[in-house]
Structures are given as C-alpha cells and as structure tokens.
Amino acid sequence: MRVALFVTCLADQFYAEAGMATVRLLRALGVEVDFPQEQTCCGQPAFNAGYWNEARSLARRTLGIFQEAEYVVLPSGSCASMVKNHYLELLPGDEEALRLSEKTYELSQFLVRVLGVTELGKGLQGKTIAYHHGCHALRELGVKEEPLLLLKNSGAEILPWEAAEECCGFGGLFSVKLPEVSLAMADRKISTLPKADALTSTDAGCLLHLTGRMGKQGRNMRVVPLATLLWEAYAG
Amino acid sequence: MQVKAKLYPKEAARLLREHPGVREAVTGATLHFEANRKRAYQEIDAEIWRERARRVKDHLLTHLDHYLELAEKRLQEKGVRVYWAEGPEEAHRILREIVARHGVKRAVKAKSMLTEELGVNPLLESLGVEVYETDLGEYLIQLLGEPPSHIVGPAIHLALSDIQRLFHGRFGTPLDASPEALAAVARKVLREAFLTADLGISGANFLVAETGTLALMENEGNIRLSTSLPRVHVAFVGIEKLLPRFADLALFLPLTARAATGQRLSTYVSLIQGPAKEGEEGPKEVHVVLVDHGRTTLLHDPEAWEVLRCLRCGACLNACPVYRQTGGHPYGYVYSGPIGAVLDPGLLGLEDTYPLPYASTLCGACYEACPVKIPIPKLLLTWRKRAVERGLAPTWERGAIQAFSKVMQSPSLYRFFSKALRGLPLPQDLLPLLKAWTEGRGPLRPSPKPFHQLWQELKE
Numbered sequence: 001m002r003v004a005l006f007v008t009c010l011a012d013q014f015y016a017e018a019g020m021a022t023v024r025l026l027r028a029l030g031v032e033v034d035f036p037q038e039q040t041c042c043g044q045p046a047f048n049a050g051y052w053n054e055a056r057s058l059a060r061r062t063l064g065i066f067q068e069a070e071y072v073v074l075p076s077g078s079c080a081s082m083v084k085n086h087y088l089e090l091l092p093g094d095e096e097a098l099r100l101s102e103k104t105y106e107l108s109q110f111l112v113r114v115l116g117v118t119e120l121g122k123g124l125q126g127k128t129i130a131y132h133h134g135c136h137a138l139r140e141l142g143v144k145e146e147p148l149l150l151l152k153n154s155g156a157e158i159l160p161w162e163a164a165e166e167c168c169g170f171g172g173l174f175s176v177k178l179p180e181v182s183l184a185m186a187d188r189k190i191s192t193l194p195k196a197d198a199l200t201s202t203d204a205g206c207l208l209h210l211t212g213r214m215g216k217q218g219r220n221m222r223v224v225p226l227a228t229l230l231w232e233a234y235a236g
Numbered sequence: 237m238q239v240k241a242k243l244y245p246k247e248a249a250r251l252l253r254e255h256p257g258v259r260e261a262v263t264g265a266t267l268h269f270e271a272n273r274k275r276a277y278q279e280i281d282a283e284i285w286r287e288r289a290r291r292v293k294d295h296l297l298t299h300l301d302h303y304l305e306l307a308e309k310r311l312q313e314k315g316v317r318v319y320w321a322e323g324p325e326e327a328h329r330i331l332r333e334i335v336a337r338h339g340v341k342r343a344v345k346a347k348s349m350l351t352e353e354l355g356v357n358p359l360l361e362s363l364g365v366e367v368y369e370t371d372l373g374e375y376l377i378q379l380l381g382e383p384p385s386h387i388v389g390p391a392i393h394l395a396l397s398d399i400q401r402l403f404h405g406r407f408g409t410p411l412d413a414s415p416e417a418l419a420a421v422a423r424k425v426l427r428e429a430f431l432t433a434d435l436g437i438s439g440a441n442f443l444v445a446e447t448g449t450l451a452l453m454e455n456e457g458n459i460r461l462s463t464s465l466p467r468v469h470v471a472f473v474g475i476e477k478l479l480p481r482f483a484d485l486a487l488f489l490p491l492t493a494r495a496a497t498g499q500r501l502s503t504y505v506s507l508i509q510g511p512a513k514e515g516e517e518g519p520k521e522v523h524v525v526l527v528d529h530g531r532t533t534l535l536h537d538p539e540a541w542e543v544l545r546c547l548r549c550g551a552c553l554n555a556c557p558v559y560r561q562t563g564g565h566p567y568g569y570v571y572s573g574p575i576g577a578v579l580d581p582g583l584l585g586l587e588d589t590y591p592l593p594y595a596s597t598l599c600g601a602c603y604e605a606c607p608v609k610i611p612i613p614k615l616l617l618t619w620r621k622r623a624v625e626r627g628l629a630p631t632w633e634r635g636a637i638q639a640f641s642k643v644m645q646s647p648s649l650y651r652f653f654s655k656a657l658r659g660l661p662l663p664q665d666l667l668p669l670l671k672a673w674t675e676g677r678g679p680l681r682p683s684p685k686p687f688h689q690l691w692q693e694l695k696e
C-alpha cells in the first residue's frame with residue numbers, strides 16, 4: 001500500500017514533527033510513503049474567507065499533485081475535510097475532485113478505517129491526555145472515536161473536559177479578523193482544561209492558537225499534534 | 237429597527253472589553269440551554285424528527301403561494317381579518333387604522349421577533365399608545381430601552397444584579413431582592429396591564445394553512461393573556477411561518493420546544509381559532525397580518541433560501557461559541573448568532589450586514605443543533621463568497637489573500653517564504669494580520685526546519 005502524505009502548509013511550517021511522526025508511523029505499519037514535493041496549501045484559508053477563485057486554483061493544483069496517489073493522508077482534520085468535502089463544492093462535477101475526495105483521509109481515520117489498526121503499542125502507558133476535538137474533524141469528517149481509541153489502546157487516559165468538543169476560536173482568518181472574540185473563545189477552552197500530561201488534537205491551527213494563548217497566560221502544558229503522540233504510542 | 241450590523245467587529249470587541257459580565261451571563265445561560273437541548277434530542281430519534289421537519293418546511297416553501305392563499309381563506313372563514321404587508325410601512329398603516337378605529341390607549345404585547353423587525357413599539361408609542369411587553373425578559377429590556385439579545389431569551393445578557401438595580405431604581409425594591417420578589421413586582425404591573433389593555437399584539441410560532449389556526453408557544457402564560465383578554469388581537473406572521481396541515485403541529489410543537497429549551501413541550505400552547513363567538517369570552521376581533529419583509533426575495537435565491545425553514549427556536553445561538561462570548565447586541569439587528577449571520581443579509585441585503593457572515597469559525601455546532609437542518613455553515617460560505625464578489629471585503633484582506641494565493645501557487649515562492657518566516661522580514665501585506673495574531677498569542681514560532689526540508693534528510 002502506498003500513501004501520499006499531504007503534510008499541510010501549517011504543519012510543514014509550525015509542526016514539522018507531525019509530518020515526521022506520520023511518515024515514521026505509516027512506514028512502521030508497512031505502508032510506503034511518498035511526499036510530492038510541489039505541494040503547498042489546500043486553499044482552505046481563501047475558501048473560508050470567500051475567495052473562491054483563489055481557492056479554486058489552489059484546489060486544481062492540489063488535484064494535479066495527488067492525481068496518481070493511491071491514498072492521500074493528512075495529519076489534519078480541517079485540511080482533510082477541505083479536500084474531501086469542499087473541493088466538491090468548489091469544483092462541482094469534477095471527476096478528479098471526486099476521486100481525490102474518495103481516497104483522502106485524516107491520519108487517525110486512515111489508521112482505523114482503512115488499515116484497520118486500533119493498537120499501536122503501549123507507548124503512552126500512564127499518560128493523561130486532554131483531547132481537543134477539532135471542529136472539522138469532528139463535525140465535517142465524523143472523526144471522533146478514532147483518535148480516542150488509538151490513544152486509549154496505547155495506555156493513555158483521556159481526561160474528561162467539558163469543553164472538549166467546543167471550538168477553540170482559531171477559525172483561520174477569524175483569529176485575526178475578530179481577535180478579541182477568538183481569544184475569549186480560547187480562554188473558555190483553557191479555563192476548563194484539565195491538568196494533563198499533554199493536550200493534543202488533529203489540527204495544527206487549533207494547537208498554534210491554544211499554545212500561544214496558554215503561553216501568554218503563563219500556563220505550561222505540553223501541547224502536541226496527535227500524529228506525534230501516535231508515533232510515541234508505537235515507538236514508546 | 238435600525239440596522240447596525242456593520243459595526244459588529246468593533247462592537248463585539250468593545251463589549252468584551254467594557255462589559256465582561258455580559259460574556260459571563262450569556263455563556264452560563266447558553267451552556268445551560270445547550271445541555272438541555274442535547275439531552276432532549278437524545279430522548280428521541282432526533283435525526284428522524286429533524287429530517288421530517290425539514291421535508292415539511294421545504295414542501296411548504298416550495299408551494300408557499302398555494303398555502304398562503306389557503307391560510308387566508310381558512311382564516312377569513314373563521315372571521316379573522318387578513319392583511320398582507322410587504323414591509324414595515326404597510327404593517328404600520330394597518331396597525332394605525334386598527335388603533336384609530338378602536339381608540340386604543342393601552343396595548344399588551346407577546347414576545348415577537350417580527351414585531352421587532354417592523355418597529356411596532358416605536359409606532360404605537362408615536363400614536364400615544366402605552367405598550368407593555370409582557371414576556372418577563374422582554375419587559376426587562378423594554379424598561380432598559382434595549383433590543384433583545386437572544387431570540388428566545390431576550391434578556392439573556394443581564395445578570396441578576398442588573399435586574400436588581402433596575403427594579404430598585406424603578407420600583408424601589410431592595411437591591412438584594414430575590415428573583416421571586418422581582419418577578420412578583422413585574423407580575424403585578426403586568427396583571428394590571430392585561431386587565432386594562434384594549435389591544436393584544438402577538439407573533440405566531442406557526443400558522444396552520446389547512447385550518448387557519450395560529451399556534452403560540454410560551455412558558456409564562458403572558459401570550460395566552462395577551463391574546464385572550466383585550467377585545468382586539470393583532471397577530472403579525474412572517475409568511476414562512478406557515479405549516480401545511482394541523483397534524484404537522486404534532487411534530488413541530490415538541491420539536492421546537494426540545495430545540496429551544498430542552499422541554500418536551502412548552503408550558504403553554506395556545507391554538508387560536510378566530511374571534512370569540514356569541515356568548516364566548518375572548519377578543520371580538522382577530523387580525524392576522526401576513527408579512528413579507530424580504531422573505532419572497534430570499535425564497536427566490538437558489539443559494540440562500542433554506543434559511544426560511546427557521547423556527548426561531550434559538551438553538552443555534554445556544555450552540556454557537558462565537559455568540560456565547562458577546563450575546564446578540566453587537567450583531568446590530570433583531571436576529572443575531574448563526575441564524576442572524578445568514579438571515580440578516582438575506583432580509584436586509586449584504587451591503588448593510590457585511591461583517592455578519594464572518595462572525596463564525598465555521599465550527600458547525602449550529603447545524604447540529606438546528607431542528608430543521610438549515611445548513612448554516614454552507615450559507616455562511618455563500619454569503620462570504622458574495623461579499624468578496626461584490627467588493628465588500630477590506631483592501632488589506634484582499635491583498636493578503638492574493639499574496640497568500642500567489643505564494644501557494646508556486647513551490648519556489650513557497651520555499652522562499654518558508655525561509656523568510658525563519659529570519660527575513662515578512663511581506664508587508666501580512667503585517668497587520670501578524671499583529672492581530674501576536675498581540676494575544678505571542679510571537680509565531682515556526683519549527684526549526686520545515687517538514688519539506690526534513691523529508692529530504694529523512695530520505696537520505
């Protein structure tokens with residue numbers, strides 16, 4: 001089996017470790033991994049802000065880059081949903097878009113639903129984890145149990161968190177168009193955050209936003225992409 | 237009502253800065269409502285209920301001309317006088333005539349968002365009519381001279397201490413009066429108003445076309461009193477509020493209650509079948525004003541019409557983490573929160589409501605809560621796309637997105653930008669964006685090396 005990694009521009013720049021972890025984990029599970037070098041951004045920032053022409057040309061570009069791939073895996077729920085769901089709105093009737101949609105997965109979704117892997121190892125034995133459900137993973141992809149299952153089966157304890165399924169306030173351009181509201185939303189997440197060994201999520205944007213805000217408030221907690229934790233689950 | 241939606245970003249920021257108590261009050265109340273709704277949905281097969289309700293509403297909306305004529309006919313058969321109002325002007329003319337004909341001095345009003353749209357209270361006051369909002373929350377904000385901040389809980393932004401201060405100034409109650417004591421004071425004032433009013437004004441949750449029945453839901457009993465004690469009752473009904481059949485109430489009444497407050501049914505449901513007959517008690521005259529006010533235009537909009545399914549239950553407001561931070565006032569119009577962000581541009585035009593479709597992170601919680609499955613995130617994206625097409629977006633944003641798109645189109649520019657992020661000065665276009673980010677979150681910290689560079693090393 002061969003997977004093309006779409007690392008996403010945010011992870012490429014800010015969570016390169018998530019890309020590394022994804023490659024290592026997939027290889028360890030016997031999957032060949034390609035990384036098409038021309039990839040950049042899926043176009044979501046432009047799409048969500050209403051710039052459909054700009055988004056459409058980035059979508060077309062991405063279609064070309066991953067045309068030959070057997071599967072496309074992203075360490076991001078939001079960008080995966082952009083490719084899987086919103087390309088079809090941007091490019092209605094485009095068969096390539098439909099084919100890409102069908103073979104695109106968020107990492108934990110790919111592991112559980114395609115590879116059928118639910119046990120990675122015991123590398124997270126005794127660790128407590130606060131899991132932030134990224135909105136697009138949760139509500140657009142329906143990815144909810146997959147990451148939790150993989151984490152729990154590796155010995156981690158997911159701590160109850162009343163705001164776990166609430167939006168963190170990142171929202172892409174929202175975070176700078178309405179910064180006060182965005183920060184108030186982060187504060188609500190952080191004020192309810194349980195004391196855990198790590199805070200994790202599928203999405204780099206949420207983590208960047210929450211880490212920055214927690215740092216500003218002097219709150220120290222390890223904040224780490226899901227891919228990194230899944231690799232730790234495997235490698236110990 | 238005056239539209240101040242353009243000020244949304246500034247007003248939201250100002251409210252968070254200057255009135256932090258509002259955030260606390262709204263967050264507390266909406267989380268409570270949202271938890272109740274979730275529990276109430278879990279008791280039923282919510283997906284089936286919502287899908288059925290969606291289909292009924294879509295059937296209604298795609299045959300609205302037929303059902304409107306049927307409703308008019310059935311209402312007239314029951315002795316109800318029916319009027320058609322395209323907007324506030326016609327609605328005002330109709331109401332002015334009724335007030336003059338009956339020499340109305342005092343009116344009691346049931347909570348109705350449509351009458352907020354139409355500016356019914358200012359009109360009545362200009363005619364010398366004393367108006368009492370009789371929903372407790374609505375009464376509070378009437379005393380304060382504020383617009384409602386939530387579709388179902390208009391005073392959701394107030395803390396108990398705000399109300400204690402208000403009543404202390406107005407009625408001389410102690411500053412630590414209990415909620416029960418405060419409610420008792422309001423009750424006394426409102427009872428007097430009910431018993432002496434010449435006119436009762438209401439909206440309607442539903443108007444059943446098949447039978448000409450007005451259905452009104454409430455928990456306080458004030459709607460029943462407003463629509464049964466005064467000798468004249470005027471109901472303002474948006475044309476999208478119809479239901480085809482009487483039997484549809486069996487689905488829509490409990491579904492609305494579950495979505496709005498998590499109740500299985502509201503405490504009161506009034507089904508109004510027309511004026512009192514000989515020997516019966518009740519209003520001698522019932523008038524129904526069917527109001528368009530932008531709805532027909534929306535109905536013909538193939539990308540935006542689904543918003544007309546809305547039942548005004550407020551579930552999307554309760555579910556919305558953006559709304560929760562400020563309540564409804566910064567949105568600058570009757571309808572706030574997610575539904576306001578997709579309804580207001582449709583009713584008022586995008587030019588006057590530009591920032592509202594951006595008052596969302598597209599988290600999708602609104603869609604999950606909506607009892608009639610209005611695809612709010614999809615509609616938000618549609619209105620944003622139109623805003624950009626019509627040149628309403630700010631110049632800095634257009635510049636930033638175009639620069640961003642240019643960089644992302646070209647791997648070599650992208651790699652150059654990647655290096656710039658790790659040392660070189662950043663492109664000017666992005667600077668205001670950067671500032672807005674770093675102020676609350678500290679500096680951006682890129683990975684020491686981007687992944688695409690690590691990949692090369694990994695391969696070797």
